[in-house]
Amino acid sequence: MSDSGRKRPPLVAEKRYGGAPKRAAKPAARKASSKPAAKPKASKSARKAPAKTSPKVKASRKPTPKRKPSKKRHPIVAFFLRILRWIWGIVWGFTWRTGMVFGLLLGLAVTYVYMTLPDVTELLDGRSRGSVTLLDRDGKVFAWRGDQFGGVVTADTVSEDLKNAVIATEDKRFYRHFGVSPRGVAGAVRINLSEGRGPLSGHGGSTITQQTAKLMCLGVEYDATEWESEADYVRDCRRGSLSRKAKEAIYAIAMEVKYTKNEILSVYLNRAYMGAGAYGAEAAAQRYFGKPAANLSAAEGAMLAGLLTAPSSLAPTANLQRSQDRAATVLRLMNEQRYLSDEDTAYWQSNPAVLSAAAEAKAGGYFADWVMSTGPEFFTRNTTEDVVLKTTMDPRIQKAAEEGLKWVFDNKVSEGSKAQAAIVVMSADGAVRAMVGGRRTKVSGAFNRAVQAKRQTGSAFKPFVYATALDLGKHANDTVIDGPYCQNIPGSGEWCPKNYTGEHYGEVTLTTALKNSLNVPAVKVSEQAGRENVRTVASMFGIESDLAAGPALALGASESSLLEMSGAYAGILNGGSSVTPYGLIELRLLGDDNALMGTGGGIGERVISDAAARELIWMMEKVVSEGTGGRAQLPGWQVAGKTGTTQAARDAWFIGFTNEYVAGVWMGYDDNTPLTGVTGGGLPADIWREAMVRVHEGLTPTALPAFTPAPPKPKAQPRPKKKKRGLDDVLNGIIKDIVGGN
Structure with missing residues (x-):
């Protein structure tokens, strides 16, 4: 069958003219109706014109982006x-x-x-030593020694201001980190490097947890068999090597896992050293402010928190102004971290914390050191217990002694002088009431010239020469010749003592010789009484130092301490019995009412008779009322005493007493430089007087236990010699008798 009758389709592609392909139109037709639609025939003109698309179709189409050609790398x-x-x-x-x-x-x-890690309660008291609290004669605290621990506190029981101050100063991210702060470590390393130190030298960036781990020595306890000393153990605990830091970090993280943040902070607040022997917040609060840690103000809390960086140098008892300046910085940090308002910060910075009365006075620093040295070592210097010592110290008398010494140096000693002085005040039974071991009185652990300095006593030794003579039967009004006198000393040659004035006064009484401090009569009396007897009497009165063996013994060539000499004079005052100076009344453990030991001194055995002691007191009273000690007179009081000046004036003494108290004063240079224009009757007597005037304020004057010696017996007139009778005289006498008998 032929198809020539049909028109063939054009041989031109539809796309060429922009027409839509037939396959693209079919779906649109299916959408419009379910029935198949007839295909319309297109005219030639329609086929040639480009097909127009609807706006909907245009909108749905997106232009395909052009892909950039890939650039090949070299x-x-x-x-x-x-x-x-x-x-x-x-x-x-x-x-x-x-x-x-x-x-x-x-x-x-x-x-x-x-x-x-143990239970947290076992970590709160980390001291290796105990504390010693010293009470005065009235039972009030006046000093602390050892490692004082006031009792356990927690982060919840301390003052909120103290807690905030510690966090603001030591670790502001404490509640946010896991025991180690990488940011803090990095910042510390940066600061150390910028300041020219090693990365781990200086700032450590340690958190409170790490510091607590270090305080616990990473769990290693002190063992005396493994360490040469406790100091070596502590030094090892404080090492900052890299390996040590790593162990510290591990320990800190483990603590964060085991304990809560507040438990860690509690351990830190109980273990941290805060200066002046105080360990923990409670001990520091009591030590500096006389109140519990729970009652601290923002200024007081800031001061304690500021001590944590350098507790010894920043302690307010060492330098209050420096401590207050540091506290002002801590208050500023608290304000920046919103723990304090601007108003509160300004208020507390302008009203800084001050010390309590006991801490501010810090009375009896030398006294406390001395008492600590006299008690049993295992209960004082090396105690592992908390011990309470009740002492003989009288704060009123201590203050009087300090003020008297200061007044003389401020008003009578040339400015810039490096001369030193010491004072001891005690009762007649040897109970020491005050002790000043140097011009700087607010000290602890300093060289105590009242106890530790051994110096020649000079003429202050002479009362023991006359005490020996009086006890052997001599009397105050017995005489001795003051004239040129020499002795041959084996190995030294001829020795001739001279009086201070360089003159001789002929026949003088023992009283005159003592009150004018004449040297020649003292040596003669010593030699007459027996040098060994004088040594024995002085030793029995308590002068324990080695006494000179030659005749110069009488002139104080031996060395002794001020405490020994004052104690020996107390023996004279109490009637001739020896006295052992003491400062300890009782020792007990903290919280225990029963004393472990009591007084360690007092009146001992008799040395000279009561009559000899009373006569000697009368002679010594003349030293002050008429002799070389005139500047030591007290209005309304009888005073007995003796001056002393050593060779070349290297030491000057005045020791004296009233019926109430004995006081001794020494003055000199630590390097034995001679004093200029100073004798025992000068500045030492002035210091004695200024101190004792204050000591006796409010007391009713009483007389010394002395009596006036009987006046010297008149010398017997020599009987006229009988004339020898001759033989004629005898015969004449016989004849007279016979004649008279008739």
Whole structure:
């Protein structure tokens, strides 16, 4: 069958004219109706014109983005990039595997430490030594020694201001980290490097948890058999090596797992050293402010928190102004971290914390050191217990002694003088009421010139020469010749003592010789009484130092301490019995009412008779009322005493007493430089007077226990010699008798 009758379709592609293909029209037709529609015949003109698409179809079509032709890398660059990818793959693989191993080891280490950590209650008191609290004669605290621990506190029981001050100063992210602060460590390393130090030298970036771990010495307890000393143990605990830091971090993380944040903070607040022997917040609060840690103000809390960086140098008892300046910085940090308002910060900075009365006075620093040295070592200097010592110290008398010494140096000693002085005041039974061991009175652990300095006594020794003579039967009004006198000393040649004035006064009484401090009569009396007897009497009165063996013994060539000499004079006052100076009344453990020991001194055995002692007191009273000690007179009081000046005026003494108290004063240079224009009757007598005027304020004057010696017996007139009778005289006498008898 032929199809020539049909018109053939054009041989031109539809796309060429923009016409839509027939296959694209069929779906549109199916959408319009379900019935198949008849295919319309297109005219030539219609076929030639480009088909118009509906707006809907145009909108649905998106232009295909043209793909940029890929830029080929340079072969060399591509080669190095492939090497870098390979190296990175090795590094990454090594890193995550190493990290896994490190994390595993860290977990095992933390777990091990966690298992060894004790209960938190066992960690609150970490002291290796105990504390010593010293009470005055009225039972009030005046000094502390040792490692004082005031009692257990917690983060919840201390003042909120103290807690906030510690966090603001030591670790502001304490409640947000896991025991170690990488940011803090990085900051500390940066600061150390910028300041020219090693990365671990100086700032440590330690958290409170890490500091607590260090305070616990990472769980290593002190063992005397393993360490040469406790100081070596502490030094090892404070090491800052890299390995030590790593152990510290592990220990800190284990603590974070074992304990709560507040428990860690509680351990820190109880163990931290806060200066002046105070360990823990409670001890420091009592030591500096006389109140519990729960009642501290913001200024007081800031001051304690400020001590944590340098407790010894910043302690308010060492330098109050420096401590207040540091507290002002802590208050500013508290304000920046919103623990304090601007108003409160300004108020407390302008009203800084001040010391309590006891801490401010810090009375009896030398006294406390001396008492600590006299008690049993295992209960004082090396105690592991908390001990309470009740002492003989009288704060009123202590203050009087300090003020008297200061007044003389301020008003009578040239400015810039480096001369020193010491004072001891005691009762007649040897109970020491005050002690000043140097011009700087607010000290602790300083050289105590009242006890530790051994100096020649000079003429202050002479009362023991006359005490020996009086006890052997001499009397105050007996005489001795003051004239040139020499002795041959084996190995030294001729020795001729001279009076201070260089003159001789002929026949003088013992009283005159003593009150004018004449040297020649003192040596003669000593030699007559027996040098060994004088040594015995002085030793029995309490002068324990080695006494000179030659005749110069009478002139005070021996060395002694001010405490010994004052105690010996107290023996004279109480009637001739020896006295052992003492400062300890009783020793007991904290919280225990029963005393473990009592007084360690007082009146001992008799040395000279009561009559001899009373006569000697009368003679010594003349020293002050008429002789070399006139500047020591007290209005309304009888005073007995003796001046003393050593060779070349290297030492000057005045020791004297009223019926109430004995006081001794020494003055000189620590390096034995001679004093200029100073004798015992000068500045030492002035210091004695200024101190004792204050000591006797409010007391009713009483007379010394002396009596006036009987006047010297008149010398017997020599009988006229009988004339020898001759033979004639005898015969004449016989005749007279016979005649008279008739």
